[in-house]
Amino acid sequence: MNYRLIVRLLGAILLLEALTMLPSLVIALIYGDGDAMALLLSMVITAAAALPMQLLFRPEEKNLRAREGFVIVALAWVALSAFGALPFVFSGVLSNYVDALFETVSGFTTTGSTVLQVFEGQPHGIMFWRSFTHWIGGMGVLVLTLALLAQMIGRASHLMRAESPGPEFSKILPKTGNTAKTLYLIYGALTVVEFVLLIAAGLSPYDAAIHAMGTAGTGGFSNYGASVGELNNPSVEIIVTIFMIIFSINFALFYRTLTGHLRESLRSEELHWFLAIFVIAAAAITFIILPQYGSFGTALRHGCFQVATVMSTTGYATADFNLWPEAAKMILFLLMFVGACAGSTAGGIKVVRIALLIKQGLREVLRTIQPRRVSVVRFEGRGVEQSMLSQITVFFFVYIALVLVGAFLLSLFGPYGFETNFTAALTCVSNVGPGFGAVGPMGNFAGYGTMGKITLILLMLAGRLEIFPILVLFHPATWKRSS
Amino acid sequence: MRILVVGDGKVGHTIAEQLTREKHDVVIIDQDDEVLNKCEDTLDVICVRGNGANAKVLLDAQADRADILIATTASDETNMLCGLIAKRLGTKYIIARIRDPEYNDSLTLLQRELGIDMALNPERATALEISRLLRFPFASNIESFAKGRVEMVEFRAQEHDVVVGHALKDLARMRGLPQVLYAVIERDDRVIIPTGDFIIQAGDRVHVAGEMVTITAYFQYLGKNSLRVRRVMLLGGGRISYYLAKMLVPMGIRVNMIEINERKATLLSEMLPDVKMIYGDGTDQELLDQEGLRDMDAFVTLSDRDEENLMTGLFAVRQGVPKVIVKNNRVAYAGIINSLGLDSVVSPKSITCANILRYVRGRVNSEGTKVERLYRLMDGKAEALEFIARPGDPYIGIPLKDLRTRPGALVAVIVRKKQVIVPFGNDHIEAGNSVVILTRDSGITDLNEVIRR
Structure with missing residues (x-):
């Protein structure tokens, strides 16, 4: 294990975090809610911790190995959250450190679950920082680091592989650094477009920025207690719905479209699966909730919004789906597992994996009927290797196991019943945000005690990094010398 | 790109x-x-x-x-x-x-x-490289710069050479000795870009640069150029041997070729009527002796197996063959081979890579980067870069002694119109000149990084 390189990189990442607090500081100074000192202090402390790591550790070997990539990614996320929580503590918005850490992890992992109970009158700078963590965490902190500092690290693709969501990481450009830059460029441009549209729809620039960042990272923090619903603006709801879908799509497709291969992008099999699931689920829910709302238009709007918010794992809400018929709730519950496309900013198991699991299941049935039948699972027009299939099966198992273990721990530590505990664990692993019961779209996670919150923090981190980097961190073999 | x-x-x-x-x-x-x-x-x-x-x-x-x-x-x-x-x-x-x-x-x-x-064609390219080495047998390696106007030649300094034991600044004053640039010295795996006080020792691998005429005169003065290759023996009848023989015969060199496979030997003999084909095992010392290895001016081992080439090459050196060239494809062996006293080693793989890279760099250059050419010397331990000085750059017209040079780097040659200058402190660079820089660092992309006011 190349400890010097790890420490030095962590230093660089924390230094970058200190910089990312700058926009929030500016906002704090503009609004003058008295939170500027808290942000400034957090910046100084973060930078002061990072500088010695950066300056004192000079690695002899610049090349990363695969396991160091995993370790760095996992540690970076832990460190970022630890320091990112400081503004909440210093400003007094969340004076309990575990609460602050929960909020920060929920922000960086783009979960959007909150322990905040009062939204009115919170300082603007801190609330901006809360949403800004969504934006940074959505595309990835390591990706941002690579976009800016690719020269520092040899074999940097290990880092991106460990952080990018999806079973297979493919670069869009030969250079890892350029890939990271291009991804952030597309990401930033799309965010700005949404920001402008939201202003055009009548939001204040501050509200527009908060919700644009929340959508882009597929996070779900709002500065209102009743989320997007409180804005009471149908055109905003439609814009947010569309952008939640856009940010659920693999960014490689946007790149290909921009380089003039639109037709090729539209042929993406994962996109077809994603859209098919979306349309079927939205149609079904619209039909089920129609009696409750009376008008088809309203039912369609709420149906689409809620399906988009759960599939994209954003977690905004325009309606309290806790009050919906059980069938509609069941559909949303299932969608919480699915998530969106690989290579997007969304969480969940990912549509590719679900599609491949279904195809594998069908093949197994076929094999039972015709034992000598040879059939290859195909995806995106190519045969998928067996090693990839078994990897996905294992991932699925570990994912479910994690949710179950999480739900069990929550029932140990928490005051709630089965529905709340199970969906709380699921929504955190899938980085969605709201669950059902007490943690529904109009509720929050404040009711869990310290141990419950720590459990949820670990679940969110494991979910965002697709489990294995966090497991690697806890496995003793990682820290042993290789023989 | x-x-x-x-x-x-x-x-x-x-x-x-x-x-x-x-x-x-x-x-x-x-x-x-x-x-x-x-x-x-x-x-x-x-x-x-x-x-x-x-x-x-x-x-x-x-x-x-x-x-x-x-x-x-x-x-x-x-x-x-x-x-x-x-x-x-x-x-x-x-x-x-x-x-x-x-x-x-x-x-x-x-x-x-x-x-x-x-x-x-890797084999043809290798044959070309070998034929160059046979034409200038005193060199264990040759690189050309500035469209062939400047050559950098490597040789191993020996005990009795006049240049051994003198500081370079004294060599500059030595009467009769043609003036060349002592560009890089390799000593015990270290790469040195020498200053005036540097003293050459026996066993050093010295790289000198200059015009071909001067270089030839220099080696004549050292007494190394008395050898001219007239008879050469090739071990192995592969593709390289075939191309090489076709190149050497028109140069008036008599070629003996040993091939272990009878059919192949017959076929080659048919295709190369002027070559004396010998059918037999080229690693058999008896056979080599019989076929007059000792009378050869040069011996080139080109069999398919690196180890065989090395051992037979060593045997030829012991037999007193003045010029032995060994084919070896394994980079890892390079250091060992040099320490054994085999100076001229050719590797089709490296030659192929070098040729491709040269072509790519040429294309890059035409698309706007500043390095005209880049040569990796001594397995990449040093680089020679060629730049064109652009008008308006700060170093133009200023004597080199008044410029600050990057440590570990050296302005080796300035080519001005037809004139090749091995620069001293009073020389300066003019706009449009080709400038060859030697350096131990890699990654230099601009002449301004090397010399500053």
Whole structure:
């Protein structure tokens, strides 16, 4: 294990975090809610911790190995959250450190679950920082680091592989650094477009920025207690719905479209699966909730919004789906597992994996009927290797196991019943945000005690990094010398 | 630049590695998953699985937007087809490895019809390199700069050489000794860019630079140029031997070739009527003795096995053959071989890579980078870079002694119109001059990084 390189990189990442607090500081100074000192202090402390790591550790070997990539990614996320929580503590918005850490992890992992109970009158700078963590965490902190500092690290693709969501990481450009830059460029441009549209729809620039960042990272923090619903603006709801879908799509497709291969992008099999699931689920829910709302238009709007918010794992809400018929709730519950496309900013198991699991299941049935039948699972027009299939099966198992273990721990530590505990664990692993019961779209996670919150923090981190980097961190073999 | 490398073999991999180091965007196409996985882990490239001669695979690798495609698969036909298709798809330049002598005769036609900009024949290129070494047997290595006007020649200093034991600044005053630049010295695996106080010791590998005429005169003065190769013995009747014999015979050199396979020997004898073919085991010392190894001016070992080449080469050195050239493809052996006293080692793999890289750099240059040419010396321990001085740069017209030079770097040669200058403190650079810089650092891209006011 190349400890010097790890420490030095962590230093660089924390230094970058200190910089990312700058926009929030500016906002704090503009609004003058008295939170500027808290942000400034957090910046100084973060930078002061990072500088010695950066300056004192000079690695002899610049090349990363695969396991160091995993370790760095996992540690970076832990460190970022630890320091990112400081503004909440210093400003007094969340004076309990575990609460602050929960909020920060929920922000960086783009979960959007909150322990905040009062939204009115919170300082603007801190609330901006809360949403800004969504934006940074959505595309990835390591990706941002690579976009800016690719020269520092040899074999940097290990880092991106460990952080990018999806079973297979493919670069869009030969250079890892350029890939990271291009991804952030597309990401930033799309965010700005949404920001402008939201202003055009009548939001204040501050509200527009908060919700644009929340959508882009597929996070779900709002500065209102009743989320997007409180804005009471149908055109905003439609814009947010569309952008939640856009940010659920693999960014490689946007790149290909921009380089003039639109037709090729539209042929993406994962996109077809994603859209098919979306349309079927939205149609079904619209039909089920129609009696409750009376008008088809309203039912369609709420149906689409809620399906988009759960599939994209954003977690905004325009309606309290806790009050919906059980069938509609069941559909949303299932969608919480699915998530969106690989290579997007969304969480969940990912549509590719679900599609491949279904195809594998069908093949197994076929094999039972015709034992000598040879059939290859195909995806995106190519045969998928067996090693990839078994990897996905294992991932699925570990994912479910994690949710179950999480739900069990929550029932140990928490005051709630089965529905709340199970969906709380699921929504955190899938980085969605709201669950059902007490943690529904109009509720929050404040009711869990310290141990419950720590459990949820670990679940969110494991979910965002697709489990294995966090497991690697806890496995003793990682820290042993290789023989 | 965007460069596609088809076939991740020894040569393909080495080139991809070097090109990523030079900041190019590299895409590797290969059919073997395992090879690609390893590639993805160690190099900053995109890997595409598939047959490089398949248009769909090439499009996957975005051949339509590529600047250069380098085809180095094991099959000549695949390489040609791959080049042909990529060119049609829109790749700007095609480099293909075509090594079969059958194709060699119609190479110009093939190149034109297939749109291949550079056809590379590793065996022919190696033969060319060997023939150069045989023409200047005093050198263990030759590199040309500034369109061939400047040569850098490597030789091993020996006990009785007049240059041994003197500081370089005293050599500059030595009467009768033609003045050359002592560019780089290799001593015990260290690479030294010498200053005036440096004293050459016996055993040093000295690299001197200058015009060919001066260099030739220099070696004549040292008494090293008395040798002219008139008789040469080649071990092994492979493709390199075939090309080499075809080059040497017109130069008036008598060629003896030993081949272990009788049929092959007969065939070669048919194709090369002026060569004395010997059928037998070239590693058999008895046979070598019988065939007059001791009377040879030079001995070249070109069998397929590196170890055989080394051992037989060593035997020839012990027998007193003045010039022994050994073929060796394993880079890892290079250090050992040098310490054994075999100075001239050729590696078809390195030569192929060097040629391809030279071509790529030429293209890069025409697209706006400042390095005209880059040579890696001594397995990359030092680099020689060639720049064109641009008008308006701050160093123009100022004597070198008044400029600050980057440590570990040296302004080796200035070429002004037809004139080749080995610069001293009072010389200066004019706009438009070619300037050759020697350095131990890699990654220099601009002359301004080397010399400043």
